[in-house]
Amino acid sequence: MFKGYYDKLHVETTRYPSDVIISPSEMSPELTTIIRAPEIMAMKRYEELINDFYELGVQYNRQIILKSLTEEWQMHLQLPFLETYKIVSNVSNTLLLNELEIVYWSILLKNKFEGTKPALYAYFTAFLSKTHLNSDIFPFEVCLNSKIPNFRLHYNNWQLVSDFPIEITVKDLNARLKQLNEDHTKGVKDYELMVQQLMQIPRRKESNMSEAMISEVSEDCFDGVSLEDYEIDLLLDAKNSPINKLED
Known part of the structure; x- marks a missing residue:
């Protein structure tokens, strides 16, 4: 009764010797151009977004948030600050993340991860943030594909095992933005307190105090930490402070 009906649903899967399969390398230039046209347009769009990003300028508060995020993630990764900051800065600049996207990203970075390199994990989570807060993400996907071969495939596989x-x-x-700002404010206050303590140390030429008394005051102010250590910390803080321009 249904024989004729099922015959209509039959799909021929037999391959004949006369069938020609064209590999990407054998495609004509015209066909290749048609296939790549969307990607070319997406890259042009990405260049426009970069130009707009530079024209608007990098907001200081954005860099403050990135620095607080770096300090927090650094403790999780057990990596040096500069190495962690380079990852965070490169990823955020590549995806042109604004303050809201960075805050969203920082929430995702708090999740534990295993089996993924920190830089790749940072790109995955940042792209996920971009996807959730934007509709036009194809230009960023094309850009990431140029940096990480088969990025979309790896990203999709990563999503399957992520929680x-x-x-x-x-x-x-x-709440997260408030926390990141408070972390920075606390760091600034600690820095200012350290400077005040340094300025309060009596100098030999300006005081009649004995060398022994000066030594006692120094130990009280620094709890046994030498002045040279604090000077080194000052230099490191100045070197690691947030900048107002994008890093390469």
Whole structure:
């Protein structure tokens, strides 16, 4: 009764010797151009976005948030600050992340991960943030494909084994932003206190105090830490402070 009906649904899967299979390397230039046209347009769009990003300038508060994020993630990764900051800076600049996207990204970075290199994990989570907060992400995907071969494939596979919050609310973002700003403020206050303590140390030429008394005051102020150590910390803080321009 249904024989004729099922015959219509039959799909021929037999391959004949006369069938020609064209590999990408054998495609004509015209066909290759048609296939790559969307990617070329996406790269042009990405260049426009970069130009807009530079024209608007990098906001100081954005760099403050990145620095706080770096200090937090550095402790998780057990990596030097500069190495961690380079990863965070390169990823955020490549994807042109704004403050809101960075805060969203910072929530994702708090998740534990294994089996993925820190830089690749940073790109995956940053792209996920970009995807959740933007509709036009293809230019960024094409850019990442140029940096990481088969990025989309690796990204999709990573998503299958990742466990992230189902939904990040505005309340979550506000709380996270407040935390990152407070971390920076605390660091600034600690830095200012250290400077004040340094300035309060009596100098030999300006005081009649004995060398022994000066030594006692120094030990009280620094809890046994030498002045040279604090000077080194000052230089490191100045070197690692957030900048107002993009890093290469």
